[in-house]
Amino acid sequence: MVRASVLERFAIAVASTLLALLLGAVIVAASGYDAVEFVTALTYGAFGTISNVAFTLRQTTMLVLTGVAVAIAFRAGVFNIGVQGQFVVGGFATVVTVLSLAPFLPTGVVGGVLLMILGTAAAMLVGGAYAAIPGIMKAYADANEVITTIMLNFIASGVVFYLVDSHLRPAGASAPNTEQLPSYVDLPGFAFGSSSFSVIGLGVALLAAIAVAFVLGRTRYGYDLVTSGHQSAAAAYAGVDPKRTVVLTMTFSGMVAGLAGAMFAIMILGYYSDPSTFPRFGFDAIAVSLLAANNPLGVVPAALLFGGLDAGGQYIGFTLDVPRQLVDGVVGLVVLFVATPELFRMAGRRTGLGGDEE
16 A cells, blocks of 8 residues: 555545445345435435536535645644634634625625635634644643644634624524625636535635645745654754744644635625534544545545535435435445545555565
């Protein structure tokens, strides 16, 4: 596995997926359900119609951005488990910025573009600042970033819910929602005709993955970040400030998570609501990043797999009388089978089990 080429690893992933689906079909049949109908519905729910493909790509867009955010931190040896919280505060900053500035900017396409740019910038700034908090605590107080980022997820959800429910809910509204964003603040849904997915949003996610891959692989900052993650002593000897690197890494990761929040608020929601009802993209992104071996470009196919499984699983829940737990179990098998070879590969590279390169 350590020496496997990209083509060989792709073939292994395809074979693993097929094997997992076969085993899942056996489990479904043993549970008394139609296995062929189950697998067909899973595939159809992900790619069977234009609307299904749009939903798959919508989930993929969000998982690419959050997966890249996780990968940035993991590449530097820092565990950012708080991407969900950074995603939440980033989306909230977008909505607040747009609603606050809309009265002062022109309406129409020009005003919409300006508001989306400003809202996205606010999301990245707030997401980065929120992620810097556990980074500073780890760098200068030796606090465990796993614990602090998990705690900050709950704090983000609680504070945002309070602000939305107590201060931003329109008069007379029963649900804890903000006002709707202006109708011209939206990404066009051409090609798929979906109100909650835009090819532009997917393009933003792909450009973010490419940009992060470039920064990590082609810049001095990226070299320092990755080196400090793999060889912290060598990096420090070469003049890299480990504390500063931790803070900058978490900030960088949080900015991408904030960008994900902006896309969620603009492309999908069109307003803001109780964060506890949001999809758990920030947590799913951990598995996406691990499956991609923390490679920003590898996150794209990994996110597509997870997006397709999510779409297919939800379709089964709506159309077949199959327990949700069984659906989740089969989806989990697919993830496990696909991820295990990559986990062995990562372990082999770190322990030298693959032998020395010729």
